[in-house]
Amino acid sequence: MSRLRSGADASARVLLPLAFAVAALLAWEVFVRARDIPPFLLPAPSAIFEALRANTPQVASAARTSGANALVGLVVGSVLGVLAAVVAARSRLLREALLPLSAAASAMPIVALAPLFNTMFTSTSDVPRRLVVTIVVFFPVFVNAVRGLSQVQPVHADLLHSYAVSGWAFTRTVRLPGALPHVFTGLRLASSLAVIAAVVAEYFGGLQTGLGSRITSAASSSAYPRAWAYVTAACLLGLAFYTATLLLERLATPWQTRPQR
Amino acid sequence: MSTSTARTADASGTREPAVSVRGVSQRFDTGRGSVQALQDVDLEIARGEFVSLIGPSGCGKSTLLRIVADLVEPTAGEVRINGKSAHQARLDHDYGIAFQSAGLLEWRTVARNVELPLGLHGAGRAERRARVEELLALVGLSEFASARPSELSGGMQQRVAIARALAENPSLLLMDEPFGALDEMTRERMQAELLRISAESSTSVLFVTHSIAEAVYLSDRVVVMSARPGRIADVVDIGLGRHETAEAGADVREAPAFFDRVTRVRAALRGGPGGHPGVDDR
Amino acid sequence: MTDAALATMAATSPSTSASASTATPARRSREGVRRTATVLGAALLLVLLWELYKAVGPQDGGTVLGARVLPRARDASMPHVLDVLRTLRDPEVAAAGSRTVGAAVLLSAWFTLKVSLLGALLGAAIGFLLAVAMQRLRVVEHGLLPWVLLSQTVPLIALAPLVTGWGGNLHLGSAQWQPWMSVVVVSAYLAFCPVAVGALRGLQSPAPAAVELFASYAASWWRTLLRLRLPAAVPFLLPAFRLAAAAAVIGAIVAEISTGTRGGIGRLILEYAQQATSQPARVYAAVGGAALLGLVASGLVTLLDVAVLRRGARA
Numbered sequence: 001m002s003r004l005r006s007g008a009d010a011s012a013r014v015l016l017p018l019a020f021a022v023a024a025l026l027a028w029e030v031f032v033r034a035r036d037i038p039p040f041l042l043p044a045p046s047a048i049f050e051a052l053r054a055n056t057p058q059v060a061s062a063a064r065t066s067g068a069n070a071l072v073g074l075v076v077g078s079v080l081g082v083l084a085a086v087v088a089a090r091s092r093l094l095r096e097a098l099l100p101l102s103a104a105a106s107a108m109p110i111v112a113l114a115p116l117f118n119t120m121f122t123s124t125s126d127v128p129r130r131l132v133v134t135i136v137v138f139f140p141v142f143v144n145a146v147r148g149l150s151q152v153q154p155v156h157a158d159l160l161h162s163y164a165v166s167g168w169a170f171t172r173t174v175r176l177p178g179a180l181p182h183v184f185t186g187l188r189l190a191s192s193l194a195v196i197a198a199v200v201a202e203y204f205g206g207l208q209t210g211l212g213s214r215i216t217s218a219a220s221s222s223a224y225p226r227a228w229a230y231v232t233a234a235c236l237l238g239l240a241f242y243t244a245t246l247l248l249e250r251l252a253t254p255w256q257t258r259p260q261r
Numbered sequence: 262m263s264t265s266t267a268r269t270a271d272a273s274g275t276r277e278p279a280v281s282v283r284g285v286s287q288r289f290d291t292g293r294g295s296v297q298a299l300q301d302v303d304l305e306i307a308r309g310e311f312v313s314l315i316g317p318s319g320c321g322k323s324t325l326l327r328i329v330a331d332l333v334e335p336t337a338g339e340v341r342i343n344g345k346s347a348h349q350a351r352l353d354h355d356y357g358i359a360f361q362s363a364g365l366l367e368w369r370t371v372a373r374n375v376e377l378p379l380g381l382h383g384a385g386r387a388e389r390r391a392r393v394e395e396l397l398a399l400v401g402l403s404e405f406a407s408a409r410p411s412e413l414s415g416g417m418q419q420r421v422a423i424a425r426a427l428a429e430n431p432s433l434l435l436m437d438e439p440f441g442a443l444d445e446m447t448r449e450r451m452q453a454e455l456l457r458i459s460a461e462s463s464t465s466v467l468f469v470t471h472s473i474a475e476a477v478y479l480s481d482r483v484v485v486m487s488a489r490p491g492r493i494a495d496v497v498d499i500g501l502g503r504h505e506t507a508e509a510g511a512d513v514r515e516a517p518a519f520f521d522r523v524t525r526v527r528a529a530l531r532g533g534p535g536g537h538p539g540v541d542d543r
Numbered sequence: 544m545t546d547a548a549l550a551t552m553a554a555t556s557p558s559t560s561a562s563a564s565t566a567t568p569a570r571r572s573r574e575g576v577r578r579t580a581t582v583l584g585a586a587l588l589l590v591l592l593w594e595l596y597k598a599v600g601p602q603d604g605g606t607v608l609g610a611r612v613l614p615r616a617r618d619a620s621m622p623h624v625l626d627v628l629r630t631l632r633d634p635e636v637a638a639a640g641s642r643t644v645g646a647a648v649l650l651s652a653w654f655t656l657k658v659s660l661l662g663a664l665l666g667a668a669i670g671f672l673l674a675v676a677m678q679r680l681r682v683v684e685h686g687l688l689p690w691v692l693l694s695q696t697v698p699l700i701a702l703a704p705l706v707t708g709w710g711g712n713l714h715l716g717s718a719q720w721q722p723w724m725s726v727v728v729v730s731a732y733l734a735f736c737p738v739a740v741g742a743l744r745g746l747q748s749p750a751p752a753a754v755e756l757f758a759s760y761a762a763s764w765w766r767t768l769l770r771l772r773l774p775a776a777v778p779f780l781l782p783a784f785r786l787a788a789a790a791a792v793i794g795a796i797v798a799e800i801s802t803g804t805r806g807g808i809g810r811l812i813l814e815y816a817q818q819a820t821s822q823p824a825r826v827y828a829a830v831g832g833a834a835l836l837g838l839v840a841s842g843l844v845t846l847l848d849v850a851v852l853r854r855g856a857r858a
Contacts, residue, residue: 012685013685016682016685016686017685017686017687017688017689017690019686020686020687020690021690093581096577096578096581097581097582097584097585098585100578100581100582101582101585103841104582104838104841106789107785107788107789107792107837107838107840107841108789108833108834108837108838109789109792109793109796109833109834109836109837111793111796111797112796112809112812112830112833112834113830115812115813115815115816115819115826115830116826116827116830117614118816118819119619119620119621119816119819119823119826120614120615120620120621121604121611121614121615121620122604122611122615125611127611127612153364155360155362155364156364156366158332158358158360158364159358159360159364159377160381161332162330162331162332162351162356162358163354163377163378163381163382164351164352164354165381169381173366173377173381174366177366177368178368180368191696192695192696192697195697195698196698196700199698199700199701200698200700200701200793200797203703203704203797203800203801204800204812204813204816205813205816205817211701212701215701215704215705216704216801219704219705219801220704224705227704227705228705230701231699231701231702231705234697234698234701235697235698235699235701236697237698238696238697238698239693239696239697241696242696253368255367255368255409255410255411
């Protein structure tokens with residue numbers, strides 16, 4: 001096993017993955033050119049970059065649409081998830097009903113609900129895609145928030161009891177701030193799921209204005225470098241959402257030394 | 262500047278004892294039958310007195326402390342604090358409490374942690390700020406007012422917890438092995454600090470510990486308990502002139518009188534039917 | 544990021560409930576009955592709410608605070624629950640000898656299950672091997688793990704339509720590349736990530752003291768792997784497999800739609816969705832089949848846990 005000295009370790013942690021990525025990209029480029037791989041199989045990185053450059057306005061517009069869908073779903077789903085958790089924390093019945101449901105929901109392909117929503121709402125509505133994202137976001141946020149709200153350290157409970165404090169003052173002072181790191185754990189997970197759901201929901205039909213539909217249409221017209229360009233945009237969007245959530249977490253829970261697992 | 266006589270038990274009876282425990286029994290019903298955690302415990306702590314509870318695991322010392330704090334209701338018996346019921350004393354915030362783990366709220370700064378009871382009980386911002394400054398100076402952590410608990414060592418966190426326990430100037434301090442998680446050197450430093458602080462504030466203290474040396478160093482009286490069922494086996498008067506030892510800064514732990522008291526406590530512990538497992542008698 | 548997902552798993556899985564470890568078998572079965580009853584009650588409540596909305600809701604949808612968020616309550620958009628159940632017996636097409644809708648749903652679900660399982664197994668195997676490689680070689684871990692973690696935050700499932708192009712143009716030796724193989728690839732990729740991350744965490748989980756103990760026995764890396772790291776990794780593998788199963792199912796369904804693979808439930812959902820104006824209840828039946836598929840896959844992981852992993856951990 002190679003040993004990296006602690007000083008070099010930190011920079012290695014950043015440089016190594018970058019080095020791997022650069023090496024992989026180069027190898028990819030060389031491989032495609034050398035073996036004359038047809039684009040339907042694997043376009044060269046240079047071709048993808050070129051397609052991105054040539055189609056920037058369309059890519060940006062599609063990204064904006066998918067981004068908006070993901071954002072609306074993320075916000076609504078998280079708010080609902082936290083509210084439901086606050087209620088569930090006090091009601092054992094609700095907890096026992098919703099937690100197994102959440103486990104089941106995480107096993108099911110929620111994006112498959114997209115065609116159902118397309119029939120329930122008009123075909124020109126934003127709502128089906130946003131609703132899919134909302135549901136996908138709700139469950140992880142709910143589960144993690146319930147976990148956070150139920151975990152009060154016994155010493156804190158004793159302390160507040162010794163102060164003759166209970167009820168809302170107790171919740172405000174101890175339960176809610178203690179739950180915040182857990183809520184963000186759920187939110188981090190949900191932010192990536194939101195983008196994935198927003199993109200994939202379009203594969204099932206409905207309004208075709210986002211990245212998902214562009215990918216399928218480019219692929220079906222055999223414009224593979226363009227299709228990959230849209231995929232790259234989708235990946236960047238996912239990354240942006242995840243990073244934004246990380247930043248928000250840092251701001252809201254400055255006392256956390258590392259992200260809550 | 263008071264002398265050691267003020268520290269011994271108030272025999273005149275003109276003032277109510279700080280804590281009065283009469284006939285307290287506690288039984289816990291577990292899945293496997295019931296456990297008599299405490300049986301018929303009588304104890305009195307005079308004002309300004311420092312009393313330690315020591316005994317093997319299962320002797321009920323922590324349970325007794327929690328009963329005095331009204332965190333647990335006894336199956337029988339009565340507890341009075343400053344003449345009121347324990348329940349009323351808790352509602353009136355008559356005591357400050359410190360646990361083995363500091364229990365600081367990680368999301369608050371040190372200053373905000375110390376002012377926790379003040380804020381919860383409706384003190385204004387200016388009042389809180391002034392009091393926090395006082396308290397942090399008392400425990401020697403003034404420069405750390407805006408630090409977070411995660412940045413502090415265990416000893417420092419406990420000092421914050423003690424400052425917090427003193428926030429409302431309680432006449433009674435309840436402490437459940439607050440130094441148990443610390444290393445020996447830090448522990449000895451903290452013991453000296455606690456003596457100094459409780460002397461300056463003239464607080465009565467009920468202190469639970471595993472360590473004979475700690476009990477002898479800190480207390481006016483050491484209450485030795487035995488297990489199964491939990492009860493008071495013996496009470497050892499220390500009478501080392503506690504106030505003087507803290508002031509003089511002498512190395513009391515080396516004095517012959519100290520060893521004498523330690524021996525007495527150890528004998529009391531061994532003499533009991535519970536034996537002495539779980540007691541640190543170094 | 545998988546830590547968050549694993550945490551979500553842990554919070555909802557029955558094995559973490561306090562009662563599971565300390566309760567007697569009788570108590571546990573009572574808890575189980577109670578839990579099943581609550582879930583069934585919740586499902587019934589959902590059905591009631593559905594029908595209630597249909598009874599009182601706006602036929603053409605409505606607005607709440609200006610946003611068109613109320614669905615259309617008409618039968619064509621929101622079929623009655625009973626209608627959905629009844630449609631299972633209808634013949635799929637008007638021709639004689641056509642299979643019923645119910646049979647179509649079940650057969651398609653079965654097809655997709657097979658494909659997802661294959662993908663999940665493949666992905667899990669590769670993920671596990673990569674985890675072992677990452678544990679063995681720090682260089683590999685530092686270079687690759689960030690990318691594996693990153694790939695979970697980004698929608699690489701978006702690549703599914705691109706895999707379509709492989710069909711019909713690729714040859715594996717003498718056999719031609721079938722569309723379902725693309726589905727397996729997509730499934731496998733989605734399953735690979737959580738297993739790689741979870742397995743690595745598990746392999747790295749033994750305390751340094753335990754690792755040093757093995758070193759003091761002059762145990763080789765391989766021995767340490769077999770006797771220390773693998774058993775330690777088992778509790779981490781279960782939630783990872785659960786995630787992998789769910790991911791494989793979603794990947795399979797999405798890939799089926801993109802590749803147009805016949806026989807799978809993804810394709811069936813799309814077909815029925817296109818018939819939704821004339822036969823609204825069918826697409827609901829198909830989606831119900833997909834949901835069932837997910838649950839079955841998750842159930843298989845639970846079986847694996849009970850039958851193999853837990854026993855292995857005890858041994």
